[in-house]
Amino acid sequence: MTRPVVQEVAGDASLPRAVDLVVIGGGILGVSAALWAAEQGHSVALLEKGRIAGEQSSRNWGWVRRMGRAVAEYPLGIESLRIWQGLNTRIGQETGFRRSGIVYSGQSARQLAWLATVERDAAQFGLAVRRLSRAELAEQFPGARLRDTEAVMTEEDGRAEPALAAPALAEAARRAGAHVLTGCAARALDLSAGRVSGVVTERGRIACDAVILAGGAWSRLFAGNHGLDLPQLRVRSSVLATRPLPGGPRHALGNGAFGLRPRLDGGYTLARRGRAAVQITPDAFRLLPDFLPGLRRNRHELALTLDHGLWQGATTPRRWSAEAVTPFERCRVLDPEPQQHALGQAMREVRAVFPVFAQARVAQSWGGIIDVTPDGVPILDHAPGLPGLVIATGCSGHGFGIGPGAGQLAAELATGAAPLVDPAPFRLARFGRGAPAG
Template sequence: MRPFVETVEGDETLPRAVDLVVIGGGIIGTAAAFWAAEQGHRVALIEKGRIGGEQSSRNWGWVRRMGRDVAEYPLGIESLRIWDTLAQRLGHDTGFRRTGIVYTAHTDAEMTWIESVSRDADRFGIGARRLSPADLAERFPGASLPARAGLLTEDDGRAEPALAAPALAKGARAKGAAILTHCAVRGIETAAGAVSGVITERGRIGCKAVVLAGGAWSRLFLGNLGVDLPQLRVRGSVLRTKPLAGGPVHALGNGEFGIRPRLDGGYTISRRGRAKVQITPDSFRLLPRFAKGLREHRGELALTLDQGLWDGLVTPRRWADDAITPFERCRVLDPEPQERLLAEAMRAVTRTFPVFRDAEIAQKWGGIIDVTPDAVPVIGPADQLPGLVLATGFSGHGFGLGPAAGQLAAELATGATPLVDPAPFRMDRFSTARAAA
């Protein structure tokens, strides 16, 4: 069930002290570790399971600027620039290719969305091109696309989730970073009210700063420190096909599915706009803070009752630094794929691209996406604990934004000049919104 991920073996020994500890070996954490090590900082990257084992290897693999929240556009622009340089800097292929991304619209609501995205693209200098039905027919020969219009960003592209985070981790190691896998961080040590180290299941590491890039685990980890991060879990499902000739050359999103060409000649496919919010105890605790977003996206989100409820009920919310933690009891979130949604997606793809009648499904998997109330990530300091920087809540956008988001988090942790204004990503925006409400 788990998608293939390039293996990165962890180091056998713990460093006694470093400048920066990065918690989480996904795309954000590995990018933070790589940038900091590249700048000459002593870095330890710590992952409770395997590098890229959760959502960083389970996403669609799109690298886009188009269609972001306005707050994310500067980060997306910088991230695309960094993606261009990564393979050379790392010495490992991430699978990044600028092959273009197309969205289509056939309803009034989708047309309104495309018009809004076009305005945002113009505002930020992104070359988004409107496509007529004739243009779409030329871009997708032999396809049946009942669309009134499309929107293309030629410079956006794709990368391989199986390769990207491992490549960044290997690049960080080459720059001197320690890479620790199957090693959970149990807690953060403080001195004079600021970060002074981390306690792992294998021992203590002294440090001056910590970046928490824990994905869907971040709320639980922070809760043990007395930090309240509003974050829920959304369950997604994806499949990949075996190599297939004659399919689309662009990644495409419409009202029914998302599809991306893969380096191996196959395709990654998912049902678009049908994400499932897991019903957990946190769903009830956080409902007032998420109610507005759930109303606004009620056509795209639905509640689902699955293993997440039981897991939330039995998972401890507090633990001591010398106790076994939830992160050691569950190393990798690996939910079952939602077969019905994937079957719907495959039928829609086949209606659109008849060549997929001959497609063979190679694998299916599920994943857990970490979501904030406004679907914008948190990248910034935890004001309650100086020296701790958060990089989480990417709401399904983390893979494409990852290189810049990780760099931004590491810059904030080390005192460097940030590559974009971090103000829109501060966590205290939720406290302000709650007070205003």
Template sequence: MRPWVTTVAGDADLPEAVDLVVIGGGIIGCSAALWAAEQGLRVALLEKGRIAGEQSGRNWGWVRRMGRAAAEYPLGIASLTLWAGLNARIGRDTGFRRCGIVYGAGSAREEAWLDRVEAEARRFGLGVTRLDRAGLADHFPGARLAATTALMTADDGRAEPALAAPALAEGARDAGAAVLTNCAVRGLETEAGRVSAVVTERGVIRCGAAILAAGAWSRLFCGNLGIDLPQVRVRSSVLRTAPVAGGPALALGTGRFGIRPRADGGYTVARRGRTPVQLTHDLLRQAPRFAAGLRQNRREISLTVDRSLIDTLVTPRRWRGDEISPFERCRVLDPAPQDRLLAAALRDVCHSFPALAGVPVRERWGGIIDVTPDGVPVIDQAPGISGLVIATGFSGHGFGLGPGAGQLAAELATGAAPLVDPAPFRLARLPGARRAAAAAGPLHEGA
């Protein structure tokens, strides 16, 4: 299965009772479990497949503050601070390095976007540098860039998706958390309207709180609880090259490609400019909620038809706690990469950086990104279910936000003072978000 990520072996025994259950072994869930375990709480981190098996192990590896939605800036700033201390904190390498990120613009439309990014970054106190052609030549010697201007944050960074979430999971285990892989959560039990247990394929774990950090699976899980969570799936494709000398030392995003230096001496490359949105029956059901975003970003979006159209049609939307759930039938979302897009991205990269001409491609992979109508995540108490916090919908921004977002979710779940103001991440801001009058499936009151 692509791409390679560090293997985390799951614990053999299911704990009978914990204070907090974290559902989902991506960067958010692992960060939440780490913080909570460090506070002395009994924690169980449950993953239906493998740690970092989906988007947390398939993203570009950028750790940035610049270029975010305004709502995300405080969390992005806090997360970068946390990233900088993670390796020492857990005694493992996440691959994090402060190395600089650059956004380039080569058209009037891209320059207008860059102007907005610069103004927003300065409003939040970021040290950004505007580069002209000469500045670009200094930072990318030998390059043939179409960009005429660029914006750089020298102290933003990068980390390795293959290392980061697994390292956090092991750090959480060192702090006392139970880590279970290939252990799907089917649903919840409640008492007096509050979470009292989670129902897994291996048995029941009693708990006082739970965090749902299930990425692209969150809408399906919520739907079975009677919660209508606005979220769609977007397909991504990425490749990594063999090690090569003479390439860029900084991560760069242009109107056509994104490139990041890797710790192994190669590069992570992806296409920018057109986002493939999977055409599914669930997307059609949610079309009114996403209509404004689709219109606003119509130049950056293309609808794609693949087997997910059939998969989502036949996937059950309701199940009981004693039934095999969809999470057991599909342990890892592993879509095929879109080779045509990757070939175009690599062609543009090699034209821009002649040193990369002919570099072998070591791996290609696809991934599924969980997206909300406004592109901002949900980190909030679930409506109508006390003790359940939802942390999802990171819209391709979750890796860099991971440490802060996971900590914030755990703080909300435990009643601790929040790292940043959680108000911008409330579920109620999204159109149509609600809790049905009667929950379905494995939400058992008084169990």
């Protein structure tokens, strides 16, 4: 099987005629926004073209961290961890969240410089991050054959289960009063006097006062139909999960070759680290001026990949009417094949470090598509020139951990509530984007 097994969420049978807020996208960010808004007493409709957590929200590594983020994300990461800590009790369901510790390690000059940056940034925000010597690192991973010379560790960061978390939050949102509509694509915004007044779906129109666009890798396409140019590209990821493996490491670990974390079922999730596969698509050429500085700066971390994404991007319509069948209905779930060569290399690296993994057996592997921005920081902002629309996208591979906080912040922007954190670092204007064109 090349997709993770995700807790199924059945959609509601009927479409509401009117709500206060429509959330487009049933990933971790969208369901978190819907839950918070419903808990505050707002009527909410959550729209998902496929299934809840069908794409990257169930296909990520499952890390819940504050350490190692862009400086702009630290406040959101801190608040999100606080939310994660109380989620199981708050919703009465298992998300898999555990505070089990995360370690980053390295040995090259470039890796050690990055570890120093992580330590400095964490200290700026008062996080309890420990610098580990080679001997101290060995104490955290008994029996490991680590070649790394230094590491940083936070015992308070943790992990959760992507296959459980977003579905559990969607069910909680429904219990709080939200309408949860799966297999129901949003086709277009309905505008009155230049302001959002509803959403046209494949099953009919929903009147509303506000909309949150949390469509992940699809957000740029949906926004573009309304003349908004979101600077967002797609990165292909590959992940595998092992069967239960007694005696393995108890902390999540990321080094120059791989990332791994313990799973709730006793197995491990692991992936290759350090070479993100940026898909070559027509948008990659259109957005080259936006992304080129980052590509140059992070050339050791990125690799261009030519795959089905080029054909898909070239043949997908960029404009359509609200009455037409949309790209979101033609492709309900992005489900790329995992890159088995990269996963095989990651497993070999893990086995070289942890002898116990010689007994590891792969339970599943899968591919995913990550939505990224030029600076690797999400967009959480009112859409310029389209009052009533809030954009919540571009989490750049960090979205699972910050999803609860980012979703709450998006819902606060949409409803006019006081924001959880300062939203200024997440504004679209930092990329020089203004009102819709045309």
